[in-house]
C-alpha cells in the first residue's frame with residue numbers, strides 16, 4: 001500500500017481499538033490521549049517504509065514517509081535501507097534470493113515492530129517529558145505527511161516540520177507528566193504491525209516470520225495472500241475501497257468515543273443513557 005492508506009489504516013485501527021476498550025473494558029482515555037495515540041499509530045504505520053530511500057543528493061524519490069523532513073529524512077531512509085540490506089545479507093540462508101535493495105526486509109518484520117515499540121517506551125520512561133516531546137514531534141510529522149498528503153505536498157516539508165513542532169509543543173503543555181507514556185510505544189508498535197498487514201494483502205507480501213526459518217535454508221520468505229486476490233498498490237481497491245473503509249471505521253469509532261459524553265453534556269440524557 002502507499003503512504004496515505006498506511007497512515008489511515010493505522011489511525012483507524014487505533015481509534016477502533018480505543019473505542020472497543022472504552023466500550024468493553026471500561027478503559028477511558030482523554031481526548032488528548034486519543035489524539036496522541038492516533039497520531040502515533042498513524043505515524044507508526046508509515047515507519048516500516050523508511051527503508052525505501054530516494055536520492056539524497058537530488059532530493060528525489062523515496063517513500064512518502066522518507067520525504068517528511070526533506071533531505072534529512074531522505075538521508076535517514078538511506079541509512080535504514082542500507083542497515084536493512086546488511087541484516088538481510090548477514091542472515092540470508094542458502095535459498096533466500098540475493099538482493100541489492102533493503103526494501104521490505106528488516107523493517108517489515110515483527111521483531112522490528114517490537115523493537116520500535118519497546119524503544120519508544122524505553123526512551124519516554126528514561127528521559128521523561130522531553131523524550132516524549134521529541135517522539136511526538138517526529139511521529140506527528142509522519143502522520144501529517146501521510147494523512148494529509150495533498151496538503152503536505154503543497155505546503156512542503158518545512159511547513160510540515162513546523163506543524164509537527166506545534167503539535168509537540170501543544171501536547172507537551174497539556175500532557176499529564178505521570179501517565180500515558182507506555183501507550184506511546186504500544187501505539188507506534190501497533191502502527192507497524194498494521195503496516196505489515198497492509199503490505200501482506202499486496203502482491204509481494206512481507207517476511208512476517210523472520211527470523212523463524214521457513215523450510216530448508218529459507219528465512220526471508222515473503223508471506224502474503226495469494227496473488228490472485230492481492231490488492232494492486234495504488235489501484236482503485238486501495239485508493240477508493242480501502243481508504244473509504246478506513247475513513248468510515250475512524251469516523252464511527254470517533255462518534256462511539258465522543259458522542260455519548262457530548263450528548264450528556266448537552267443534557268440529552270435520553271439518548272445517552274447506557
Ligand SMILES: [Zn+2]
Nearest residue numbers: 048049108199
Ligand atoms: Zn511497506
